[in-house]
Amino acid sequence: MGRLAKEMDDHRREFGQGWISGMASVILGAVGLATTLCLLYPELLTVADVRGYYNVGYVRIALHVVLIAAFATGVISVALRHSKVLGFTGIIMVLAATLMGGSRASSRMEGETDIYFGLDFFMLNVIFLGMIFIPIERLFKKRDQPIFRDEFREDLFYFFITSLFVQSLTYMSLTPALTVVAGTQWLSGFREMVASQPLILQFLEIMFFTDLVQYWFHRAFHEIPWLWRFHAVHHSAKTMDWIAGSRMHLVEVILLRAFTTMPMYVMGFQEPALYAYIFFVYLISVFVHSNLRFNFGIWEHIIATPRFHHWHHGIEKEAINVNYAVHFPIIDWMFRTHHLPKDQWPEGYGIAGHPVPKGWIRQFWYPFRRDKKKRGS
Numbered sequence: 001m002g003r004l005a006k007e008m009d010d011h012r013r014e015f016g017q018g019w020i021s022g023m024a025s026v027i028l029g030a031v032g033l034a035t036t037l038c039l040l041y042p043e044l045l046t047v048a049d050v051r052g053y054y055n056v057g058y059v060r061i062a063l064h065v066v067l068i069a070a071f072a073t074g075v076i077s078v079a080l081r082h083s084k085v086l087g088f089t090g091i092i093m094v095l096a097a098t099l100m101g102g103s104r105a106s107s108r109m110e111g112e113t114d115i116y117f118g119l120d121f122f123m124l125n126v127i128f129l130g131m132i133f134i135p136i137e138r139l140f141k142k143r144d145q146p147i148f149r150d151e152f153r154e155d156l157f158y159f160f161i162t163s164l165f166v167q168s169l170t171y172m173s174l175t176p177a178l179t180v181v182a183g184t185q186w187l188s189g190f191r192e193m194v195a196s197q198p199l200i201l202q203f204l205e206i207m208f209f210t211d212l213v214q215y216w217f218h219r220a221f222h223e224i225p226w227l228w229r230f231h232a233v234h235h236s237a238k239t240m241d242w243i244a245g246s247r248m249h250l251v252e253v254i255l256l257r258a259f260t261t262m263p264m265y266v267m268g269f270q271e272p273a274l275y276a277y278i279f280f281v282y283l284i285s286v287f288v289h290s291n292l293r294f295n296f297g298i299w300e301h302i303i304a305t306p307r308f309h310h311w312h313h314g315i316e317k318e319a320i321n322v323n324y325a326v327h328f329p330i331i332d333w334m335f336r337t338h339h340l341p342k343d344q345w346p347e348g349y350g351i352a353g354h355p356v357p358k359g360w361i362r363q364f365w366y367p368f369r370r371d372k373k374k375r376g377s
Helices: 002-008 019-040 056-080 085-099 119-139 152-164 166-182 185-195 199-223 225-235 250-260 262-266 271-287 297-301 306-313 329-334 360-368
Strands: none
Touching: 002 019, 002 085, 019 056, 019 085, 019 119, 056 085, 119 152, 119 271, 152 166, 152 250, 152 360, 166 250, 166 262, 185 199, 199 225, 199 250, 199 262, 199 271, 199 329, 225 250, 225 360, 250 262, 262 271, 297 329
């Protein structure tokens, strides 16, 4: 794995040297292998709520094409590149998927299971968001940085973990809100009134009340030292792009979702408004971390943009403890934490001194260590 990681991080990526084809082989091979496993163990590796929407016939055709492409690009990389690690890794994954049945694989599970992992959810997320944001970032990038920049694999692994454990994370996140709803039946009249509003108004209200709760939650994780230890993992990213926002400690993920879903469910908004907001915040959380150079003018004071949130991640002293809002900068203005100097961007990102170690496991245990370093100024 060490040699593979070294090859993936190699900065010699000129066309014709086999690195591009090797990475394509590894990525396609991993997608092909994961899809084959989903076909073999659908009840265990796919999200129950979306399982019935898949057209398995189209999935098999796509898988067949992916495996062929992974093998072909692997062969090209082996032929062109001095180090054969990338090419052979892709080819081995193709062979493993083929031995398992490949596009003809059928389920080996009997009966349903109450526990599942979101391997399909991870793949769909990465493909969907990657297809949207990677081309946009290449065309309108603020900083000239490669797609597979330093610590990209680390952030992708965070994405993988939160997607894989989507069932348990959702359960732990929604339980507090649903418990409050069950214990406050006396609010049913109020909830009916809220649900009777136009859906667009409900959507905007969800945005505001969720952002208000999120603001104070976020601020607490900055200003209370033992909570900062968890949030420091998110701020340890030294590069901003579409995948950087996924770097977040599991403890913070659970607590953040538990607190921010509370207004949505307790106030009684209709499901269409809830689902619309969930999809919206799913995209906006990626957008505000993305490597885009746009200046939105007056809109930057109305809605959160990449420049607004990049200042929250800035390494400069004036970027510490500012811009907590996810949607409405006016909330930061109200509580005197707004910072958006005209036409300026941070010089860098991360935490002064960079105290958070690299690697998902070490970052997971970082908040629990006794010899914590205080946040740099």
